[in-house]
Amino acid sequence: MRARSLAESFARFTLAAALAAGCSGSSDDGGSGGEAAGTGGSGSASVSSGTGGTTNPGSELGAGTMSGSGNSSERYETGLVSRDDTPYVLITNGWGPGFGSHTVSWEGTSFTVESMSGTAGSMGQPASYPTVFCGRYSVREVPDCGLPAPSASITSLRTGWRWAKNGNEGEYNAAYDIWMGNGTQLRGYLMVWLRDPPSYQPAGQPNSAHQGVTVANVPGSWNIWNGMVNGLPIVNWVRAEGNDSYEIEFDVMDFVRDAETRGLSVPGDTVNAVAVGFEIWEGPITNLKSVDFYVDVN
Known part of the structure; x- marks a missing residue:
């Protein structure tokens, strides 16, 4: 579906919104995000080859x-x-x-970045x-x-994502982007990076008190x-x-609660949106794929 009528408003809006939801890793403040203290971890059923993982018992993925x-x-x-x-x-x-x-193809919530420069x-x-x-x-x-x-109305907000790097080793992440607010107004962001690229970093600064941490009910460890x-x-x-993770399933509210427990809560009483995708700093990229993604609100 082509929606050219959105392009002008998107162009005006997206620089501020996507930069805020994105990252600040310029060549001056870049470097390896892995330099932060603590170790990463592989998510449940992640695979080092990046082929998309294998289905977990009870998984909704696939x-x-x-x-x-x-x-x-x-x-x-x-x-x-x-x-x-x-x-x-x-x-x-x-x-x-x-x-x-770029050229992007999709079917349902699966999409492929066939090429990108x-x-x-x-x-x-x-x-x-x-x-x-x-x-x-x-x-x-x-x-x-x-x-x-x-x-307050959410009993659980389950989500899952499986992706495949298909040989792409470059400057891109694979990240959840969760928008918090009041339903209409955006108040802040939670991001979950399943891949940290070699030369670019998340927005903000590494929190020295919270490196190599675990999140309740979520596989792996995090900086x-x-x-x-x-x-x-x-x-x-x-x-x-x-330590890329190619497959994960979790309750978004566990990350909301984790932030609150650590005194890092984002203002807003509503989960506005849950998104996944690839922030790509540099091409070429070929056949980078989001295999499956779902959100289940209860």
Whole structure:
């Protein structure tokens, strides 16, 4: 589905929004995110070869019925897709000033960055962030996906993601982007990085008190970075460099509670959106794939 009418508003909005949700790793403050103290960990059923992982007992990954497909080289393409009849939106999202070109294909919540060229912006902005999401995110709200939802009303907010690097070793992450707010207004960000690239870092600073930590009910260990971007708080849980996780399932509220327990809570009483994708600082990228993604709100 081509939505050129969104392109102008997306172009105006996305630089601030995506930079805030993205990273600050310019060539001056870059370096290896893995230099932070503590060790990373491999997520449940992750595999070092990056082939997408294997299904865990009771996992919802790999079992969804996908619908809605497309292929585009447009910088700001959107596609309405679904998984098990729950609607999501795919955005190709070549938002960064260093964006060159890309081709993205999708079916349901699975998408492939078939090709991509670009460079990081002068302030360390990624060239692009191809993304699939549920909720109020960027310029659209997904109808009937279950988000936004007040935190107090959520019994569980299960999500899962499987992705495959397919030989891509370069400057990109694989990250959840969770927007917190009041349902209409954005108040802050939680990000969960399953891959930390060699030369770019999360927004904020490494929190020396919270390195190599675990999160209740979530596999693996994490290095926490936190700070402010565009006047809004952000908390990042990051796998140590070289310890990529290619598959994970968790309750988003466990990360919300973890931040609160550590005194790093983000303001807002509502989970506005849950998104996954690849922040890509530098090409070329070929056949980087998001294999499966779901959000289940109860």
